[in-house]
Amino acid sequence: MSAAIELRNVTKKFNEVVAVKKVSVSIEKGEIFGILGPSGSGKSTLLRIMDLLEIPSEGSVLIDGKKASVGSPMTVQIRRRIGMVLQKPVVLNRSVANNLAYSLFIRGWDENKIYSRVDEELKKYGLLERKNKNARTLSGGEMQRLSFARSTVYEPKILLLDEFAANLDPHNVALLEEQIKQYSSEDPSRTVVIVTHNVFQAKRLCNRIALMWDGEAVEISDKQTFFSNPKDPRSSAFVKGDLVY
Numbered sequence: 001m002s003a004a005i006e007l008r009n010v011t012k013k014f015n016e017v018v019a020v021k022k023v024s025v026s027i028e029k030g031e032i033f034g035i036l037g038p039s040g041s042g043k044s045t046l047l048r049i050m051d052l053l054e055i056p057s058e059g060s061v062l063i064d065g066k067k068a069s070v071g072s073p074m075t076v077q078i079r080r081r082i083g084m085v086l087q088k089p090v091v092l093n094r095s096v097a098n099n100l101a102y103s104l105f106i107r108g109w110d111e112n113k114i115y116s117r118v119d120e121e122l123k124k125y126g127l128l129e130r131k132n133k134n135a136r137t138l139s140g141g142e143m144q145r146l147s148f149a150r151s152t153v154y155e156p157k158i159l160l161l162d163e164f165a166a167n168l169d170p171h172n173v174a175l176l177e178e179q180i181k182q183y184s185s186e187d188p189s190r191t192v193v194i195v196t197h198n199v200f201q202a203k204r205l206c207n208r209i210a211l212m213w214d215g216e217a218v219e220i221s222d223k224q225t226f227f228s229n230p231k232d233p234r235s236s237a238f239v240k241g242d243l244v245y
Contacts (some may be wrong), residue, residue: 002065004029004158004191005050012045017043021215022059029157032184034223036200036238037212046212047162050193051084057085057231062159080107083151087163089143091135091150091173096127097147099135100153102139107154125179141172148176154181161194165201173201174197180205199239202229210236 005027012020020042027033034041052068052075063070063078070145071144073104097241102119109117122128125145130138135146144164151159162178165173169242184192202209203223210220219232230236 002029002041003027003062004064005193006062006065007046008060008062010046010049010056010061012042012049012054013057018215020056022058023215023217025220026215027191028191029191030184030188031207032205034203034206034209035075035193036197036209037201038197041211042215043197044162047084047160047193047195050158051082051160052079059066076123080154081156082158082160083154083156084160084164085144085147085164087166089140089141089147091138091146093134093136095132096122096133096135096138096146100150101204103150103154105165109154109244117153125149126175141168144168144172145176148179152179155187156184157190159190159192163168163195163197165196165198166196179207193240199215199227211238214234233237 001025004149007023007025010023011018023046035046037043044056049056052061066074068075068078078188083119092102097115097118101114102120104114104117114126119128119131122131125148127142130142135143139144141208148164165176168176180192184190194202194205206223207219208222210217213234219226219230219235221231226235227239230239
């Protein structure tokens with residue numbers, strides 16, 4: 001079975017600033033993969049490269065074993081099978097239900113099936129009673145739940161999460177973490193990649209973890225090794241909260 005996402009010697013430069021340096025990683029289908037690291041270490045840039053939103057300055061990106069290049073017709077089809085949730089929720093200026101329906105309309109779903117699917121997903125995220133409200137009137141936690149629902153309603157094979165819980169209260173964090181576990185367990189071919197600086201969240205959710213440091217992936221290992229016996233001293237310091245960046 002090919003990897004869901006594979007990066008080969010990927011480097012990303014913004015003018016003279018090198019945000020990502022020769023990162024190689026293979027993320028297997030079915031796993032929940034965590035990307036940890038301090039602010040400015042290249043985590044979000046790496047995720048945007050995986051989502052084919054950023055073009056690597058060097059190296060290549062493979063999705064399901066196929067090389068992907070930004071802007072090609074094949075890439076458009078690939079991105080329709082990827083969901084992404086950002087730290088700050090972005091919602092459309094329309095009803096809660098139509099925010100989700102839009103994701104299905106553009107993917108060619110049968111119109112007769114769209115709203116039953118929408119209701120099913122809204123119920124899962126505790127938003128069914130708000131389906132006819134304008135999405136921009138929701139609370140911050142509700143907006144993030146809606147962002148999750150909009151990114152999972154079409155059942156993507158890859159779900160990318162960028163600091164999704166950074167601004168949420170414990171109730172919403174727990175609800176969304178449970179949905180991540182459910183999303184992953186429902187289909188063994190689904191892959192989740194989580195960017196976070198929260199070591200406790202990574203420990204709760206992830207199978208394997210990469211630590212980003214100054215644009216480099218300095219350690220990639222299974223969760224038990226990363227937290228109990230890390231190979232790189234920076235990983236040990238990060239877990240203990242002693243890392244000075």
